[in-house]
Amino acid sequence: MNKRISSNATLQALKPRDKEYLIPDKIIEGLNIRVRPTGTMTWTFRFQIGKKHEKISMGRYVKAKPEIGMTLDQARKEAGRYRNWLENNKNPKAELARERRELDEAKTFDDAFISFDEKRLSKQLRGEQSRTIYLRDIKPYIGSIKLADLGIVDLNRVFDAKVDKDGYRMAGAIGACHKIINQVINHALALNMLVTHPAPQLKAKDVGGGSKVTKRNLSFAEIKALLSSLSEWRTDRANIRLIRFLLGCGQRISAVLEMRWSELDIEDGVWTLPASSEDRHTKSIDSRKVPLSHYLIELLQEQRESVPKKWQLVWPQLTLDKIQEASAVRSLIKRNLPSGVEHFSPHDLRRTFISRCSEMGLDIIAIEKTVGHQLPGMLRVYNHHDYLNEQLTVLQAWGDKLQELTITNVVPLVTKQSALG
Incomplete structure (x- = not known):
């Protein structure tokens, strides 16, 4: 066949056949x-x-939209480079390989992170959190360093920068940075952007990182002391209701602070938590329903009266329909910590819910389903019961217990005669 490509019209006129064919x-x-x-x-x-x-x-030509593939002009320009190499007694394949090596050697840690973000991080439920940590705590120190030059000294600059105002190393922050750095390096290794890991044996604990698994949970005595002290807290009543709701529902603080009125069906007593997204950090790939106890419904009804009807959030900032920061709740607890109660975080209230409900002898599977945990082993594969009634039983029993603990003990007066007995 003598037909040759002379213009875009030639390409557009080509049709597929039973067998593949070439047009020069x-x-x-x-x-x-x-x-x-x-x-x-x-x-x-x-x-x-x-x-x-x-x-x-070289690349694809897309008839429907030539601009998204390799156009005729682009193909001729690239092939022109290959032809020039041939005329200078150079192998185009070898020259292309050399160019790729030079590009790879010039790639920085930031280039690797951008690739990691595009291909993996953007698909993770809580990718935004890792992205923020990278931009704030990692990129300023090693973002511009070439991958080929990256060494342990560079990594230590990141870890050494994470100290508090008293000069102590921040284990949690160091651990988070260590994890992200390792994820990016392993991604670069998988894509041949990097030949070897600069510090393959380095563990977070080697540089002062690694979060200690806490077992902090409040005893029944501490819960009673906490509930009894709430009326004396120096804060708005809405924040007191928030603390009681966190303790009463057992859910993650992010899910509670981001709760919308549209997710609640007070009449049927159900809270529908949506799947995790950029707006809703529920840590779940699917939406799920949480039944509401009388204790929780009462708190929500009180909260409804104190929040403007047009606002979307259930537990907003006091003057704006914006999400409260978890750090503000932590500060609230720290400022008002009652005597006899050791320091605790909002997440410790979730651990308290699970621990004390278990102590009460309530169904452990229903407890786990209530807090949104995956069932272990083969139960996760085969058991698809929603346990809504069982969850309600747990939440109802827990709410009744909290109500009981809220009531201050009344000490009866002892008359002189009875005292003398």
């Missing part, structure tokens, strides 16, 4: 378009070195 370009020797029976069109460059025939796949 009229301008650049060696440049061809390959048309497959499926209709896929691919640019190739064919050449000969000595007696050996070689080819290079």
Whole structure:
């Protein structure tokens, strides 16, 4: 066939056949378009070195939208480079390999993170949190360093910077940075952007990181002391209701602080938590229902009266329909910590819910389902019961217990006569 590619019109006129075929370009020797029976069109460059025939796949030509693939002009420009190498007794394949090596050697840690973010982090439920940590705590120190030059000294600059105002190393922050750095390095290794890990044996604990698993949970005596002290807290009544709700529902603080009125059906007593997203950090890939006890419904009804009807959030900031920061709740607890109660965090209230409900002898599977935990082992695979009634039983019993603990003990007066007995 004598047909050659002379213009875009030639490409647009090509049709698929039973067998794939090649059409050479009229301008650049060696440049061809390959048309497959499926209709896929691919640019190739064919050449000969000595007696050996070689080819290079260059990219696709997309008939429907040429601009999203490799256009005719782009293919001719790229093939022109290959032809120039041949005329100077250079192998185009070898030259391309050399260029790729030089590009890889020039890639920085930030380039690797951008690739990691695009291909993996953006698909994770809580990718935004890791992205924020990287931009704030990692990029300023090692973002501009070439991957090939990255060493333990550079990594230590990141870890050494994480100290508090008293000069103590911040284990949690160091652990988070260590995890992200390792994820990016392993991604770079998988894509051949990096040959070796600069510190393969380095553990977070080696640089002062690693979060200690806490077992903090409040005893029944501490819960009673906490509930009894709430009326004396120096804060708005809405914040007192929030603390009681956190203790009463057992859910993550992020899910509670981001709760919308639209998610609640007070009449049927159900809270529908949506799947985790950029707006809702529920740590769940699916939405789920949480039944509401009388204790929780009463708190929500009180809260409804104190929040403007047009506001979306259930537990907003006091003057704005904006999400409260968890740090504000932690500060609230710290400022008002009652005597006889050791320091605790909002997440410790969730651990308290699970621990004390278990102590009460309530169904452990229903407890786990209530807090949104995955069931262990094969139960997760085969048991798809929603346990809504069982969850309600747990929450109702827990709410009744909290109500009981809220009531201050009344000490009866002892008369003089009875005292003398």
